[in-house]
Amino acid sequence: xxxxxxxxxxxxxxxxxxxxxxxxxxxxxxxxxxxxxxxxxxxxxxxxxxxxxxxxxxxxxxxxxxxxxxxxxxxxxxxxxxxxxxxxxxxxxxxxxxxxxxxxxxxxxxxxxxxxxxxxxxxxxxxxxxxxxxxxxxxxxxxxxxxxxxxxxxxxxxxxxxxxxxxxxxxxxxxxxxxxxxxxxxxxxxxxxxxxxxxxxxxx
Amino acid sequence: xxxxxxxxxxxxxxxxxxxxxxxxxxxxxxxxxxxxxxxxxxxxxxxxxxxxxxxxxxxxxxxxxxxxxxxxxxxxxxxxxxxxxxxxxxxxxxxxxxxxxxxxxxxxxxxxxxxxxxxxxxxxxxxxxxxxxxxxxxxxxxxxxxxxxxxxxxxxxxxxxxxxxxxxxxxxxxxxxxxxxxxxxxxxxxxxxxxxxxxxxxxxxxxxxxxxxxxxxxxxxxxxxxxxxxxxxxxxxxxxxxxxxxxxxxxxxxxxxxxxxxxxxxxxxxxxxxxxxxxxxxxxxxxxxxxxxxxxxxxxxxxxxxxxxxxxxxxxxxxxxxxxxxxxxxxxxxxxxxxxxxxxxxxxxxxxxxxxxxxxxxxxxxxxxxxxxxxxxxxxxxxxxxxxxxxxxxxxxxxxxxxxxxxxxxxxxxxxxxxxxxxxxxxxxxxxxxxxxxxxxxxxxxxxxxxxxxxxxxxxxxxxxxxxxxxxxxxxxx
Numbered sequence: 001x002x003x004x005x006x007x008x009x010x011x012x013x014x015x016x017x018x019x020x021x022x023x024x025x026x027x028x029x030x031x032x033x034x035x036x037x038x039x040x041x042x043x044x045x046x047x048x049x050x051x052x053x054x055x056x057x058x059x060x061x062x063x064x065x066x067x068x069x070x071x072x073x074x075x076x077x078x079x080x081x082x083x084x085x086x087x088x089x090x091x092x093x094x095x096x097x098x099x100x101x102x103x104x105x106x107x108x109x110x111x112x113x114x115x116x117x118x119x120x121x122x123x124x125x126x127x128x129x130x131x132x133x134x135x136x137x138x139x140x141x142x143x144x145x146x147x148x149x150x151x152x153x154x155x156x157x158x159x160x161x162x163x164x165x166x167x168x169x170x171x172x173x174x175x176x177x178x179x180x181x182x183x184x185x186x187x188x189x190x191x192x193x194x195x196x197x198x199x200x201x202x203x204x
Numbered sequence: 205x206x207x208x209x210x211x212x213x214x215x216x217x218x219x220x221x222x223x224x225x226x227x228x229x230x231x232x233x234x235x236x237x238x239x240x241x242x243x244x245x246x247x248x249x250x251x252x253x254x255x256x257x258x259x260x261x262x263x264x265x266x267x268x269x270x271x272x273x274x275x276x277x278x279x280x281x282x283x284x285x286x287x288x289x290x291x292x293x294x295x296x297x298x299x300x301x302x303x304x305x306x307x308x309x310x311x312x313x314x315x316x317x318x319x320x321x322x323x324x325x326x327x328x329x330x331x332x333x334x335x336x337x338x339x340x341x342x343x344x345x346x347x348x349x350x351x352x353x354x355x356x357x358x359x360x361x362x363x364x365x366x367x368x369x370x371x372x373x374x375x376x377x378x379x380x381x382x383x384x385x386x387x388x389x390x391x392x393x394x395x396x397x398x399x400x401x402x403x404x405x406x407x408x409x410x411x412x413x414x415x416x417x418x419x420x421x422x423x424x425x426x427x428x429x430x431x432x433x434x435x436x437x438x439x440x441x442x443x444x445x446x447x448x449x450x451x452x453x454x455x456x457x458x459x460x461x462x463x464x465x466x467x468x469x470x471x472x473x474x475x476x477x478x479x480x481x482x483x484x485x486x487x488x489x490x491x492x493x494x495x496x497x498x499x500x501x502x503x504x505x506x507x508x509x510x511x512x513x514x515x516x517x518x519x520x521x522x523x524x525x526x527x528x529x530x531x532x533x534x535x536x537x538x539x540x541x542x543x544x545x546x547x548x549x550x551x552x553x554x555x556x557x558x559x560x561x562x563x564x565x566x567x568x569x570x571x572x573x574x575x576x577x578x579x580x581x582x583x584x585x586x587x588x589x590x591x592x593x594x595x596x597x598x599x600x601x602x603x604x605x606x607x608x609x610x611x612x613x614x615x616x617x618x619x620x621x622x623x624x625x626x627x628x629x630x631x632x633x634x635x636x637x638x639x640x641x642x643x644x645x646x647x648x649x650x651x652x653x654x655x656x657x658x659x660x661x662x663x664x665x666x667x668x669x670x671x672x673x674x675x676x677x678x679x680x681x682x
Contacts, residue, residue, distance in 0.1 A: 149212075149270035153325060153337040156224060157344060160318050163231070164348035167311045168363075 008048055010108070014101060015041040030094060032070050037098050039063055044105065053135035215265030216276035217328070219256040219284065223321040226252040227314050234310035242308040246295060249313035253292040253320065260284045268330060272392050275330035282530065282677035283327045283457040290450040290537050291320040293652055297541070298442030300646035301548055305440070305556075307353055315352075316446060319345035323454030330465070332381045332391040335458060339377070339422065342451060343370050349446070350439040362438025369421070369431045377418025383411030384466075393466035400469040409473055416477050419462065422455035423511045424504075426484035433496075436504035441556060444500055445544035448507050449537050456511070456533060460518060460526055464681045471521045479519040483614055485512025490621040498558050499547055502625065503540070506584060509622055510536055516615050517599035520606035527671070527678035528598035534670055535595040535663070539580050542656030546577045549645040549653075557642075563629060565638025573645065574633045576657035583660040585626035586619045591663035598671075 018038035022031045039062045046055035133141070143151055214221065230248060234241050260281050268275045295313050302308045322342030329335040347370060351363020385391055387408040388399040400408070421428040436444045463474045489509020496502040514536070517528035550557050567574040583592035596619060603612040645653075659666075 146271055147333075149273050150333050150337055153334070153341065156318065156321070157337060157341045159228075160315070160341060160344045160348070163311055163315065163318075164344065167309065167315075167348055168351055168354050 004048065007108070008045070010105065011041045011044040011048070014038075014105070015045070027091075029070070030091070032066055033095070033098055035069075036063055036066050037101065039066070040102060041105070044109075051135060053139060212271075213265070213267075213269045215263060216267060216269050217274055218263045218265070219259040219288075220321060220324050220328075222259060223252060223256050223317055223324065226255075227317045227321065230310075230314050230317070234314065237310075239308065239310065242302070242310045242312075243299075245310040246299060246302075246313045249317050250292050250295050252317060253288045253295070256320075256324075257285055257288045257292075260288070272394060273331040273334045274325075274328050276328055277680040279457070279461070279530075279677040279680045280328045282673060283453060283533075284324050286534060286537060287323050287327065287450050287453045287457075288320060290453060290541065291316055291323075291446065293541050294442065294446035294449060296648050297445055297545060297548060297652055299648055301440070301442045304551070304554070305353070307440070309352065312349070312352060315345045315349050319349070319446075320450065323450060326454045326458045327461075329458060329461070330393050332385065332393075332396075335462070336374070336378065336381065339455075339458070340374060342454060343374070343422070346443075346447060346451060349443045350435055352443065353440045356440075358438040359440055362435045365438075366431055366435045373418045373421035373428065376414050376421075380411045380414025380416075380418060383407055384415060387411060393462070396466040397468050400467065404470050404473075408470075412467060412470070412473060413477065415462065416459075416474065416481075419455060419459045420481050423452055423459065424508055425481045425511050425515065426488045426508065427481075429485070429488065429508045432508055433501045433504040436507075437498055437500045437558075441500065441544070441548050441558075444503070445541065445548065448503060448540045448544065452507065452511065453533055453537065456514060456529065460529060461681065463518065464521075464526060475519055475521050478515050478521075479608070479611055482512045482515035482519050482611065485509060485515065486615055486618040487512075490618040493622065493625045496625070497560055499550075499560050499563075500558055502560065503543060503547070506622075506626075507540065509618070510584075513596055513599055513615060513619070516608075516611055517602045519611060520602040520608060522602065522606055523678050523682045524605055525599075525602040526681060527674045528602040530674035530677055531598050531671055532595040534674065535583075535591045535660075538656040538659045539584055539592060542576065542580045542653055542660065543584070545649040545652040545656070546573060546580075549573070549642060549649050551643040552640060560629065560632065562639060564632045564636035566633040566642075568638045569641035570645075573653065576653050578630045578633060579657050579661050581626040581629050585623040587623070589664060591660045594663060594667060 015038050018034045018041065021034040022038060025031050025034060039058055043055040043058045046052070046058060226248075230245050230252075234245050237244070266276050266278070295316050298312065302312065319342050322338050322340070322345060325334060325338030326342060327338075329338050347363055347367040350366050351360050353359035381391075384396065387405055388396045390396050390399060417428060421431075424432040436447065439447065463471075463478070467474050485508050489505050489507075489512055493502050493505035493509070496505060510532075514529050514532040517525045517532060519525070520528075547558070548556075550562065552562070563577075566577070579590060583590035586592045586596045588594075596615070600612040600615055603609075603615070
């Protein structure tokens with residue numbers, strides 16, 4: 001009975017705290033780590049709502065995207081990693097703290113079902129019930145019928161984002177050699193090979 | 205057994221479909237034809253917008269579709285035609301600038317078409333989700349447009365600033381929408397109104413405030429106006445001209461629909477917000493513009509002030525009030541486009557000049573332009589018998605009929621203060637010593653200037669059909 005609110009407040013509080021740390025920590029690498037924590041806890045909130053598909057997508061896509069983001073941080077910002085490694089021990093507590101919070105949450109979730117098995121029934125039921133359609137099927141059915149207008153409009157928004165990225169960043173460099181398959185295939189033996197008779201003792 | 209799903213009717217959104225498919229087609233054409241295709245794409249884009257105007261006017265199909273997410277009524281049709289015309293003129297006004305400033309990119313008109321598509325979706329939005337998606341489609345395209353002069357630091361700064369603040373406002377709007385959804389259980393405007401008819405909770409008012417904050421950002425009303433002067437100044441001038449006209453129309457139309465449909469039962473709550481925002485915008489628009497030296501910044505403060513005046517009509521919350529807002533917008537758009545046609549023609553030695561002082565003595569070097577700009581400035585100040593006077597007259601009348609006397613009084617006082625900086629431009633043009641003259645005005649700017657000047661001067665001639673059409677449009681909301 002009481003467990004669901006407790007988990008809700010746990011997940012929300014950790015999400016908000018982690019989100020605050022994302023924007024307030026000095027080191028971009030720490031920000032990324034806190035971002036991962038925020039995503040995991042938001043995924044927990046989705047599980048509480050019975051939307052396990054969205055929860056898993058959040059973990060797979062966002063935490064996956066965070067790996068890319070991490071690479072960007074490494075490549076684009078001037079983070080001095082030698083200096084970072086020197087202070088490794090100094091940063092260890094923060095890393096350990098994040099790890100411990102995640103561990104406590106996992107234990108609490110797994111332990112909860114053992115201590116109070118009826119909790120599984122407390123979870124909000126997705127619509128329609130899972131017996132009739134799985135999360136994915138339910139989302140698909142809504143997305144392509146009732147919400148087709150929103151789906152298509154969202155597609156247009158993404159198209160504009162793509163055009164924007166290309167318009168603002170793409171530059172055609174002069175003097176770059178590119179592969180031209182048409183020209184390669186169209187070459188004939190005559191154009192490419194020249195037979196030269198060389199008399200002995202003379203160069204070309 | 206699989207459920208049979210009916211295909212939704214597409215007639216109400218024919219114009220939107222044409223714009224979307226046309227933009228996709230033009231994008232393909234532009235990519236394959238390369239940079240040389242810019243003039244063709246520009247021409248076809250204006251044609252597309254014209255075709256959309258015809259479809260909106262004559263294709264019919266009033267009603268809702270997609271489970272009530274999209275609505276077409278006479279209000280939507282009126283605002284859509286106005287928006288499409290404003291966007292079409294904005295594309296036409298960019299032709300000469302793009303040629304001279306050397307950014308002939310085919311993406312530019314396509315982005316304007318996509319932004320316009322977003323605006324049409326905003327005007328027809330009848331659901332919190334379609335509201336947000338339309339708004340985001342429009343805003344995202346405009347962020348890119350503001351930064352399209354990517355080698356200029358000012359342009360990229362304007363784009364970035366607009367993007368960051370715009371994202372913040374989207375966040376507020378979404379937060380407000382989630383609260384409204386949470387407290388009513390619906391995203392559809394009609395359903396929200398049905399639930400609110402039985403009373404409201406405090407949480408819903410918080411949601412309403414956040415939604416209004418997000419919308420106020422888009423119409424650049426105080427206290428969410430901070431981005432306006434910087435973005436207007438930094439963005440390339442044709443983009444500023446576009447930014448000052450069409451998006452304001454769409455955002456205002458969206459605000460009107462949200463408050464008069466979704467939040468109609470709690471009009472007491474939103475009327476306070478609108479009245480506060482309106483007063484703050486009028487006061488800031490009048491006083492902050494006085495010290496400006498850059499004409500684009502001046503126009504930014506002027507547009508903040510004008511949105512304040514338009515909101516006076518909305519604060520009344522009556523059918524007459526909405527009608528007066530529509531009339532105000534009809535008059536605001538040509539005045540703005542005309543003023544920007546003049547600003548775009550301020551070129552000396554291959555460079556744009558944006559200083560107000562450089563207009564000195566324009567009456568001797570270019571008497572015709574000076575006369576037109578003078579008429580537009582008098583009209584922006586609200587001096588009879590020009591169009592701007594009637595715009596203000598109708599909103600103040602609506603406020604008085606709704607017993608909001610103090611709002612009307614503040615409005616009149618602020619338009620007297622605001623008259624100062626408009627009249628200073630007239631004084632500079634007619635009574636100060638001439639500097640070197642500007643370069644010759646390109647044909648398309650001349651056409652826009654003459655059209656808007658004629659509209660402003662001869663407004664009385666077409667006043668009654670416009671006011672009647674605005675009345676029909678407003679009636680469809682009540």
